[in-house]
Amino acid sequence: MPLPRVRTLILSTGVSILALALAARPAAAALAELDLPRESPVGKVSQQVGLTEIAVEYGSPAVKGRKIWGAAVPYDKIWSLGGYQAPKIRFSRDVTVGDRPVPAGTYALLAIPGKSAWTLVINKNADQLGNGRDYKSDLDVARLQVRPKTAPPRERLAIAFAGFTDDEASLEIAWEKLSLSIPIRVNTTQEVLTNINALDNTWRAYANAARYMLETKKDYDVGLRYIDQSIALKEDWYNLWIRALLLAAKSNYKEATTAAEHAFELGLKANDTFFPETEIKKALADWGQKSVAAR
Numbered sequence: 001m002p003l004p005r006v007r008t009l010i011l012s013t014g015v016s017i018l019a020l021a022l023a024a025r026p027a028a029a030a031l032a033e034l035d036l037p038r039e040s041p042v043g044k045v046s047q048q049v050g051l052t053e054i055a056v057e058y059g060s061p062a063v064k065g066r067k068i069w070g071a072a073v074p075y076d077k078i079w080s081l082g083g084y085q086a087p088k089i090r091f092s093r094d095v096t097v098g099d100r101p102v103p104a105g106t107y108a109l110l111a112i113p114g115k116s117a118w119t120l121v122i123n124k125n126a127d128q129l130g131n132g133r134d135y136k137s138d139l140d141v142a143r144l145q146v147r148p149k150t151a152p153p154r155e156r157l158a159i160a161f162a163g164f165t166d167d168e169a170s171l172e173i174a175w176e177k178l179s180l181s182i183p184i185r186v187n188t189t190q191e192v193l194t195n196i197n198a199l200d201n202t203w204r205a206y207a208n209a210a211r212y213m214l215e216t217k218k219d220y221d222v223g224l225r226y227i228d229q230s231i232a233l234k235e236d237w238y239n240l241w242i243r244a245l246l247l248a249a250k251s252n253y254k255e256a257t258t259a260a261e262h263a264f265e266l267g268l269k270a271n272d273t274f275f276p277e278t279e280i281k282k283a284l285a286d287w288g289q290k291s292v293a294a295r
Helices: 002-032 188-198 203-217 220-233 237-249 253-270 277-294
Strands: 044-048 052-059 090-091 095-097 101-102 107-110 116-122 140-146 149-164 167-184
Touching: 044 149, 044 167, 052 149, 052 167, 101 140, 116 167, 140 167, 188 203, 203 220, 203 237, 220 237, 237 253, 237 277, 253 277
Parallel strands: none
Antiparallel strands: 044 052, 052 090, 090 107, 095 101, 095 167, 107 116, 116 140, 149 167
8 A cells, every 4th residue: 555655655745846847937037137227228329410421329338336547447458448349330421531632431339548648540341349359450541649538427428419509529538537539520511512513504503503502601701602603594583583692691782682672582483482581681781781881
């Protein structure tokens, strides 16, 4: 009789072990799928500068009470600016970083920190790890010397655009108590004029080019050349009004008044929703007074 009892015990024990194993599987699976914060969370920043998009993807480590410069980040050695992988910087069009031309594309953004000055590096190998083992200096497309500035304490490294216009941008890197800026210039004016020249020789294309020179570049002589080409193709209230504004910008109020009066006549006949009737009336009154005062 003892034998059946032993078999029962073994069978019972086997079932218990199996049951425990099955019960443990969901917990193990849950542990395997546990999502934890990264030590260097991914940061992304992008900005349209004129016609060029500049985008940066980077890791954002924390200070965590450490001594950073000259310790956690050694001086005079290549550094990935934070994460496990070097930051990627992408230019949708050709740019100039510092004084070095950089073709459109995606690159690694690296640095060599120094006690008083840093070297910022743009490298062709965009997919390199942060330990510097993948770095090859012969793949550098640009190097830029910058001096870091004292900044308010920042626990995590951050990259952002400190300011930009249609022609340039300043990319700022800040961490711990330091910040530094990378000047980036784009070719907006050249690209706009290239786009305009690529269009058919229509009166409106030249008028838009003239308006761009008037409002953005303040180059009134070039604007007048474009607007005269536009008027030669077709006379419209739009290009005549731009011509009037260009002449007024050069303080030639007499000719500006003549062009504005002609624009006013054509605009009334055209019955165009966008015709700036009130604006032209006001300009004619102002320019008339200035013309009298100039006599």
